[in-house]
Amino acid sequence: MTVPEDSNMAPPADYRLLMPEGWFRLDIDPERRERSVDALVNRRFEGTDNVPHIKRQLRQDLLAQAAAAFREGGIELYLSLQQAGPLTIPASLLIIFLPAPSSGTSPSLEAVANRLASDGQSEVEILELAAGPAVRVRRATGGPEQAPPAGLPGEAEEALPSVTLDYQVSVPGTGSYVLMTFSTPLVQIADAMVELFDAVAGSLTWIDGDGTGE
Secondary structure, eight states: OOOOOOSSSOOOSEEEOOOOTTEEEEOOOTTTHHHHHHHHHHHHTTTOOSOHHHHHHHHHHHHHHHHHHHHTTEEEEEEEOOEETTEEOOOEEEEEEEOOOSSSOOOOHHHHHHHHHTTSSSEEEEEEETTEEEEEEEEEEOSTTTOOOOSSTTSSOTTSOEEEEEEEEEOTTSSOEEEEEEEESOGGGHHHHHHHHHHHHHTOEEEOTTSOBO
16 A cells, blocks of 8 residues: 655555455456456365356456456455355455545544434444544445445345445545445344454554554
8 A cells, every 4th residue: 555645744654454264355456356366266166166157157246346346446355255154254345545635635534424424324433443543334235236245246145235334544644544344244143243344443553664563
């Protein structure tokens, strides 16, 4: 991640997250996307060779999901490969870098929170993470036309609603933000999934230029 310079404080060079075991980082860069998707598909179907049509469809869906994440400004996309018996637990994390505006000043976290709470349907709060202040937004979407992709395509019914948790975190020394969007269609265990998402977001740390945490 590259962040703009600030005269008052040197911005971090990168960030670090602790991801749960069984989550796969899908490289969404156009030049590396296909190789990363192939690696995920091979891992998902390791030891299974009699479902070529399912593998082909999953590959197409993942490529489309990666392309959509890249178009949205994503810098990282993680998909859950965690297993619960024979089933994969569907969940995703998309990370987007929101640069500071080229003119004027960035909105405060309070302004961001007020705007996000204006729909009256989202749970919005400002809290302090180890990485700094952040706006946390929990919301539910009620239909397939609204729900963002979550987990491996084709592993959950598209008609299911989705639970989404956003963390918009201020990047120190800049007017920029990092947006982490977690999503899952498992509304039946939404609180447990959100607890997991909160733990991942809480693990965010900044890395300075020499590779050490701030």
